[in-house]
Amino acid sequence: MGLHGDAGRGGSRAAVAVFAAVSVVFVLTLPPSLPGGDSGELITAAYELGVAHPPGYPLFTLLAKLAIVLFPFGSIAYRVNLLCGLFGAAAASLLFFTVFRLSGSYAGGILAAGVFSFSRLTWQWSIAAEVFSLNNLFVGLLMALAAHFEKATTAEDRSKISKIGAFCCGLSLCNQHTIILYVLCIALWVLFRLFKEMELSLGHLLKLSLFFSAGFLPYLYLPVSSYLNQARWTWGDQTTFSGFLTHFLREEYGTFNLAKSEIGSSMSEILLFQIANMKFELSINIQALAVVACLCLARHICDQSTNYVIDKFAKNLLFSMPHDAIILLRGDLPGNSLRYLHYCEGLRPDVSLVDQEMLTYEWYLPKMAKHLPGIYFPGNRWNPVEGILPSGMVVFNLYHFLKVNKHKETFVCIGLHEGDPTWKENYSLWPWGSCDKLVSSEIVFNPEEWIKLTRNIYNWTEEYGRFDPSSWEAVANEEMWQARMKTAFFIFNLAETANVPANVKTQLYAHAYNLYKEIVYLQKKHPANWHKNYAIACERMLRFHEINVNPEVLLSESIKHFHLYVEKVQDDPQRADILEALRHLRRELQGLRKTKRV
Known part of the structure; x- marks a missing residue:
């Protein structure tokens, strides 16, 4: 008994040491500002004491x-x-404790905790404001309890541990529902063991059910928050039983889908993906790969410019907006990051954030309209076809919304909902950084004013392609660079319009040319089609004689970048036409130089 007690105390001290060591690493690599993904929404829901997206994540x-x-x-x-970093460290400590408890090996426990904690995905998501590290903590806790139950020698110990485990199982489901896979396996195993030991009486089963149900108490937070309706950002209406079940069962996402999408993913697809991913992660070279991955990830995580990219992206977007604007949000990146800055950091309190997708839900306006003062909603719900539903609900389309809110400038981020084209009746989209401005067709485009207002929006300095393609930083970086390209394309097309006066054409061509040139020459790595776009712009400007740019320069640039494009893209269906244009441009350049020599 003395040796067993000493080993137990030694294991506990080692578990505390593992927690401290992993905590230090995680804390040193924490992002100082907003991560990507759902972090912005989850933090905002916590700050405002609202309800997060389904299933609510009350704990x-x-x-x-x-x-x-x-x-x-x-x-x-x-x-x-x-907080999430500490959750991740606690999960590592519990994993160590479980392995040590079952094997008696300190080295085995430390190896398990280290390989798990510093694998790419675990480390990445343990230091971000996401639900995953808390889920890992619960998995570790349930495994530790299962190991403790396995080693229990008396019926009293098994009874006590099973009750604690039942409560933790219920509590774990107040976070991420994927833990149900662990809960089912462990619960069935514990019940079988109790039955085998002839300790599973009806009374004990009832007590386990009560402890399990007690773990769900945090879910009472959802109807309370929804009833008070004080949060400026929240999701759903849980004041009714059907509304609560809709949220709890994730019916707006699809109960067995991990994310909301048009198609969704079946449970079998998700499991097959997990198996394939495990096969990749757990190769025979795992230790060597883990060391390399840790070094690369540490360098990536500790890069302060990486840590601030989402923050920079959101601030660039937010501060580009004029006073008292309406921003129609779409997509996780702009939506979640802007919500965080607007509600939690208090930036730009004059603008109003309206979620396009949320407008299609019956609960959105009854819950949120009072938190959007100064915005008029000509009905109870957004729908392309206006009218009154059988329930008495009045639906309105985007055109009607814009019409009653013409006293405010309205912007859309990441495009408009494809199902409602009514805005095209009397509005057009003008590029505004990574967003677009909805402008009445009655307003005459003034290029000088527009260029002056938008020029500073495109002062993005992050190198194109420098981030991991699977990261949110890469998404933000891509959005900002593509915004420049989209703007240059918009200006160029506008300049090509036949009814544009010559002096306006001059301004537009010059601005488009400068944008294209900056895009291509500022970035060493960029998509091949940027060469093509810039080459076309140079070639077209040759035909417009009002531009004050040396024709020889334009010809040389066009030839150079068409050549670079056809070198990099071998399967362009227009390749033959581009090569023919290249031959024509080379002859034209030779003729121009011969004329200059004469």
Whole structure:
């Protein structure tokens, strides 16, 4: 008994040491500001004490709010990032404890905790304000309890551990529902063991059910928050039983889908993906790969410019907006990051954020309209076809919304909902950074004013292609560079319009040419089609004699970048036409140089 007790105390001390060591690494690599993904929405829901997207994550929301209040340092995002880092370290400690408890090996426990904690995905998501590290903590806790139950020698110990485990199983489901896979396996195993030991009485089964149900108590937060309706950002109406079930069962996403999409993913597809991913992650060279991955990931995570990319993206977008504007949000990146800056950091309180997707839900306007003062909603719900539904609900389309809110400038981020083209009746889209401005067709385009207003929006300095393609930083970087290209394309097409006066054409061509040139020459790595676009712009400007650019320069640039394009893209269906244009441009350049010599 003495040796067993000493080993137990030694294991506990080692588990604390593992927690401390992993905590130090995670804390040193925490993003100081907002990560990507759902982080912005989850932090905002916690800060506002609202409800996060289905299934609501009440436990995470309450713990994140506690961290925001108790941690007296760093940004609001940093405090929640820190909380998640501590969750991740605790998960590593529990994993160590489980392996040590079952094997008696300190080295085995440390190896398991280290390989798990510093694998690419675990590390990446343990230091971001997401629900995954808390889910890992619960998995570790349930495994530790299962190991403790396995080693229990008396019926009393098994009874006590099974009750604690039942409560933790219920509590874990107040976070991420994917843990149900672990809960089912462990619960069935525990029940079988109790039955085998003849300790599974009806009374004990009832007590386990009560403890399991008690773990669900945090879900009471959802109807309370929804009833009070004080949060400026929240999701759903849980004040009715059907509304609560809709949210809890994730019916707006599809109960067995991990994310909302037009197609969704079946459970079998998800499991097959996980198996394929495990096969990749757990190769025979795992230790060597883990070391390399850790070094690369640490360098990536510790890169402060990487840590601030999402923050920079959102601030660029937010501060580009004129006073009192309406921003129609679409997509996770602009939506979640802007919500965080607007509601949590208090930036640009004059603008109004309206979620396009949320407008299609019956609960959105009844819950949120009071938090959007100064915006008029000509009905209860957005729908392309206006009218009154059998329930008495009045639906309105985007054209009607724009018409009643013409006193405000309206912008859309990541495009408009494809199902409602009514805005095209009397509005057009003008590029505005990574967003677009909805402008009445009655307004005459003034290129000088527009160029002056938008020029500073495109001061993005991050190198194109420098981030991991699977990261949110890469998405933000791509959005900002493509915004420049989209704007140059818009200006160029406008300049090509026949009814544009010559002096306006001059301004537009010059601005498009400068944008294209900056895009191509500022970035060493960029998509091949940028060469093609710039070459076309140079070639077209040759035909417009009002431009004050040396024709020889335009010809040389056009030839150079058409050549670079056809070298990199071998399967362009227009390849033959481009090669013919190249031959023509080379002859034209030779003729121009011969004329100059004469």
